[in-house]
Amino acid sequence: MEKKTSQETLKAYRKRIDTALDNDFLRTAMDRFAVAYKEGRKNAFKDMDTDDLIEQVAILKKKAIENRTALLEEFTFQAEKKGIQVHMAADAQEANNIISHIGKAANCQKVIKSKSMTAEETHLNPWLENRGFKVTETDLGEWIVQLRHEGPSHMVMPAIHLSRYQVADLFSQVTDSRQDAKIEGLVKVARSTLRDNFIEADMGITGANFLIAKTATMGLVTNEGNARLATTLPRVHVVLAGIDKILPSLEDALKVARVLPRNATGQQLTSYVTWITGPSQCTSMETDKREMHIVLLDNGRSAIADDPLFSQVLHCVRCGACANVCPVYRMVGGHQMGHIYIGAIGLITTYFFHGRENARNLVQNCTNCGACKAVCAANIDLPRLIKEVHARIQDEEGHPLKSLLLAKVLKNRKLFHGLLRSASLAQVPVTGNTPYLRHLPMVFSNEHNFRALPAIAKVPFRDRWKKLKPRIDKPAMKIILFSGCVQDFVYPEQLEAAVKLFKKGSVDVEFPMGQSCCGLPAMMMGEKEAARDVAIQNVKAMRGFNAQWIVTLCASCASHLTHATRDLTKGFLPDKEIKDFIQRIIPFSDFINRFAPETVLPGGKDLASHAPKAVSTAGKGKVTWHSPCHLCRGMGVRNAPKDLIAASGQTFVQAEEEETCCGFGGSFSANFPAVSREILTRKLDDAENTGAELLVTECPGCVLQLRGGAVNQERNLKVSHLAELLAGTVKTSSD
Numbered sequence: 001m002e003k004k005t006s007q008e009t010l011k012a013y014r015k016r017i018d019t020a021l022d023n024d025f026l027r028t029a030m031d032r033f034a035v036a037y038k039e040g041r042k043n044a045f046k047d048m049d050t051d052d053l054i055e056q057v058a059i060l061k062k063k064a065i066e067n068r069t070a071l072l073e074e075f076t077f078q079a080e081k082k083g084i085q086v087h088m089a090a091d092a093q094e095a096n097n098i099i100s101h102i103g104k105a106a107n108c109q110k111v112i113k114s115k116s117m118t119a120e121e122t123h124l125n126p127w128l129e130n131r132g133f134k135v136t137e138t139d140l141g142e143w144i145v146q147l148r149h150e151g152p153s154h155m156v157m158p159a160i161h162l163s164r165y166q167v168a169d170l171f172s173q174v175t176d177s178r179q180d181a182k183i184e185g186l187v188k189v190a191r192s193t194l195r196d197n198f199i200e201a202d203m204g205i206t207g208a209n210f211l212i213a214k215t216a217t218m219g220l221v222t223n224e225g226n227a228r229l230a231t232t233l234p235r236v237h238v239v240l241a242g243i244d245k246i247l248p249s250l251e252d253a254l255k256v257a258r259v260l261p262r263n264a265t266g267q268q269l270t271s272y273v274t275w276i277t278g279p280s281q282c283t284s285m286e287t288d289k290r291e292m293h294i295v296l297l298d299n300g301r302s303a304i305a306d307d308p309l310f311s312q313v314l315h316c317v318r319c320g321a322c323a324n325v326c327p328v329y330r331m332v333g334g335h336q337m338g339h340i341y342i343g344a345i346g347l348i349t350t351y352f353f354h355g356r357e358n359a360r361n362l363v364q365n366c367t368n369c370g371a372c373k374a375v376c377a378a379n380i381d382l383p384r385l386i387k388e389v390h391a392r393i394q395d396e397e398g399h400p401l402k403s404l405l406l407a408k409v410l411k412n413r414k415l416f417h418g419l420l421r422s423a424s425l426a427q428v429p430v431t432g433n434t435p436y437l438r439h440l441p442m443v444f445s446n447e448h449n450f451r452a453l454p455a456i457a458k459v460p461f462r463d464r465w466k467k468l469k470p471r472i473d474k475p476a477m478k479i480i481l482f483s484g485c486v487q488d489f490v491y492p493e494q495l496e497a498a499v500k501l502f503k504k505g506s507v508d509v510e511f512p513m514g515q516s517c518c519g520l521p522a523m524m525m526g527e528k529e530a531a532r533d534v535a536i537q538n539v540k541a542m543r544g545f546n547a548q549w550i551v552t553l554c555a556s557c558a559s560h561l562t563h564a565t566r567d568l569t570k571g572f573l574p575d576k577e578i579k580d581f582i583q584r585i586i587p588f589s590d591f592i593n594r595f596a597p598e599t600v601l602p603g604g605k606d607l608a609s610h611a612p613k614a615v616s617t618a619g620k621g622k623v624t625w626h627s628p629c630h631l632c633r634g635m636g637v638r639n640a641p642k643d644l645i646a647a648s649g650q651t652f653v654q655a656e657e658e659e660t661c662c663g664f665g666g667s668f669s670a671n672f673p674a675v676s677r678e679i680l681t682r683k684l685d686d687a688e689n690t691g692a693e694l695l696v697t698e699c700p701g702c703v704l705q706l707r708g709g710a711v712n713q714e715r716n717l718k719v720s721h722l723a724e725l726l727a728g729t730v731k732t733s734s735d
């Protein structure tokens, strides 16, 4: 594995990623795991109110963090009463130093460890080895990665990136005899090789899933039983845990324990749940005095706890689910999608625990799909925090020229739109009068060729609006159409299709000319100030129209306007105006389904009776659906578009993983084209496997990605926006 360096450039990081993408085993293993995990998690939470359980975890963790000083005092008091020695470590070095001193003072030489991400965080193993200790990891996965001199690639399954053949080769070297690649045999090898280490060890080091203040009890949830041996066999037991692991009571810990294994691996319970209160007692040898130490690590946690936005990071229970569902992690694995901590939470904590030089590239490797947030055991708003870390890093280090330019242009609507109009004229030599850029401009490298990029429209929607605006005598209601920049300047036909439908439903439409880009591209580039500027412009643009709803055909715009406007504009605009703006945002399909179903179903409003049934047989003339991340997870709209497809007379066929990201992610696909291409290919495979000829979605960014990919890969698949399908304006392949 190529080594990560702290000064790694984005280019070098991309190269590492390319190597991971070339690893067929990794790709297949991660893919299988991602599919199986979703099913396993669903089954594990069956018949339970998952949202409520997760909410309870989020609340109790929040309270514990807020009350951390008192809990820490209580824990220490109770621990010392039970003969546990408690040590406070301000940072990683201090923690490591304390542990090596404990070892030296107790004359220890051989150390066994059970899996601990906190010990990974402090780089404990090399610290101890450099001071003469022999350290052996005893969790099977951790032992494997230790033998390979690499870090874990998952917080719960450290060696998930390796095949049994690789492990067999490794164990053959370790045992000096050829080992078969059979799982049972390999486990036996590990067990017999590690046995002597357990017996001979002087010191056992573990992490802790919970530290209970009321009783000074530490709790561990594991699957292999090695932690029990590590905590009971050696003379000295050291627990290394972050201060965020302290909870008030056993009841709280049990609530977390109900969610943790279900969310981590789809298990109802891990094989071992261990509770330890004080040093283990050796009744056979009364002179054999045991020691137990707890090293409580701060390492920036107190500062995080005091940060109103980032304190939620400390609610994490380290279940690893945010990696399990991440489309990027699935393609490249944990060594590329994390530094020490892996997955979405790793992108954020790397900045706090291991410095911005290690986080700088990582935080850009996110499509903003929201899958991590949707499964988080502690309800952490991970995608938002990733964007915030990106913005902070840019503020601290200085903004790259390209994002500065983008910010400058986006803030100035007239300049932005003027540039798009000029580009529309200038592009003629590269479009050859086709809807696509046939030769990519010089700013793009070859790897961006994975999808056909659309040409900018000759006439943007805003310049067509005067002629298009329908005259409606007795409007059923009045709405504002929010276009977003991609539909306005690239796909005006999608908006025209919607206007046709609104007219049919007697919906009066306004199109305020002061509206601009929604601001999400600026946020994705770490340009928060520019995002704020456009948010303010957009809210102000809606003034005076007196419309009931602000309808958008772009799921990303809908989600960004709904979730980001309050924080961006607070203090810059009246609270009531912000609230009113946010409450009126509605995605296109949700609006049609709720208020104007007769536009797609002549004479009838009962869309539910037309709800689609999953059709598994392949065939011609069928329509399948890609659910934009910002529609299903961002806005919670899942069934409306499918109901509408069925109600409009189409045969709906459900694709596998219809809610998985298409790989667009705005600047993500420009920064990481190779990953974007792989996610896209997977998506198109799923759509094509349904036998559908038409793939429908509800976000212009998804259309750009999916249509561009289908054209480039010469797939027998058309891609269109839902509005075009409903309005009957979908073009045929020969158009």
Ligand code: SF4
Pocket (backbone or CB within 6 Å): 322, 325, 326, 327, 328, 329, 343, 344, 365, 366, 367, 368, 369, 370, 371, 372, 373, 382, 383
């Ligand atoms: S938002 Fe999506 S791509 Fe980004 S970290 Fe979360 S799951 Fe991964």
Ligand code: SF4
Pocket (backbone or CB within 6 Å): 315, 316, 317, 318, 319, 320, 321, 322, 323, 343, 344, 345, 372, 375, 376, 377, 378, 379, 380, 382
């Ligand atoms: S951030 Fe959430 S999903 Fe990720 S490891 Fe922590 S608790 Fe689990």
